[in-house]
């Protein structure tokens with residue numbers, strides 16, 4: 001019987017910043033995709049289900065001899081179609097005896113590609129026709145090296161003035177290469193090019209749909225858990241919320257959620273979570289009021305990493321204490337998603353670079369000896385959101401901006417006090433309310449207020465005010481690894497600033513943070 005995992009496209013990652021995007025595009029076509037590093041030590045994927053392979057781009061050069069990343073041997077023995085993108089294409093060329101020329105000069109940005117010959121991959125696709133009636137595709141290029149001689153048996157299917165072989169294919173071998181990036185939206189026909197590869201050439205059908213993902217997970221959770229109890233640390237963030245809704249569907253009352261109010265949450269957050277999950281969805285939620293405990297633990301501590309560690313440790317203490325009261329729980333549910341899995345695989349090969357200890361508060365110690373239930377671990381964030389909506393969660397929960405585990409603890413610079421947290425909560429609520437009212441909330445990836453523990457003079461009415469400073473931060477980003485500050489209109493910022501200073505007597509000044517990441521980071525600590 002066919003199920004959503006009975007076919008997949010394997011993506012071999014050569015380190016491109018677009019690799020995850022390739023995987024997401026394939027899934028948008030209704031086909032399961034998996035990413036594996038080119039040098040993965042163990043082959044974790046079931047190769048019998050692979051219907052096609054895509055080789056990603058990457059920052060290296062195939063001309064660097066032995067040190068250059070290679071296409072793993074097993075890929076060729078699968079006998080399935082292969083599509084190489086950018087570095088992937090160059091690696092194919094080199095493997096089959098073609099020639100790749102190295103260059104320090106990068107071609108980066110839009111390009112017009114002329115189609116050469118009929119091709120299975122580019123078939124009927126074109127964006128326009130030039131003066132000599134040749135079909136043109138508008139594409140996105142980002143490369144230094146290029147293929148200058150195609151291997152025997154490969155014919156050129158696309159070219160630009162500066163890159164004579166911008167695409168090639170071998171019908172016999174069912175191997176294809178593109179120098180440009182079909183996975184990015186700047187390549188107008190990119191989605192259709194990938195669709196030709198996945199559905200026409202690899203013969204995959206549309207099995208990966210939100211309804212099928214939910215049904216499959218419900219079945220898997222039910223057979224794993226049986227009649228036993230499952231514990232979930234509910235934070236109110238998107239991932240743990242979707243896990244709660246999914247497990248509620250799968251096992252109902254056997255799910256017990258613990259929601260820890262640590263005093264570092266946004267305004268009314270605890271009440272919202274209880275309203276949504278306990279009242280509306282009828283889920284078992286235990287609310288633990290631990291504000292005092294957290295604030296006492298943080299008293300006198302100003303150093304960001306130390307604060308993160310204290311908050312993480314306290315969270316575990318509170319969580320363990322509550323769960324031990326419950327008795328016979330055997331499973332722990334977690335909102336791990338696919339990018340976390342990919343990142344930890346990267347961390348094992350030593351490729352990840354740690355700037356902050358993103359101590360995911362909620363990470364629990366091994367001694368708890370609970371078996372893990374991770375129903376989202378094959379899903380990307382956008383897929384998590386789609387199934388969240390399908391499970392009946394509100395758009396407000398599903399599309400809310402990410403909130404760091406240590407919460408306001410890393411948005412109050414230096415020492416955390418209850419007074420500072422209260423001021424920040426009010427200021428943040430004004431900012432978010434205005435962003436939502438103007439449609440800017442959905443246009444930014446993350447936005448929040450920061451409490452700066454410096455005093456500044458102001459004049460409100462006839463009186464002098466000597467009070468605290470609030471910083472506003474709003475960013476646009478795709479992956480949270482790089483970000484730029486959102487171009488919020490000046491009059492909008494002025495309105496938010498006036499509201500904050502007028503409505504919160506303990507604030508005398510508001511600033512807007514325009515730093516990009518890098519060199520700054522998104523959070524201030």
Ligand code: XMP
Nearest residue numbers: 357358359360402404405406480521522523
């Ligand atoms: P930075 O500040 O590193 O943030 O540019 C990138 C993203 O990570 C979130 N973030 C955290 N999330 N625990 C978390 O769970 C943390 O300690 C933490 N620090 C930052 C941040 O909100 C942004 O989305």
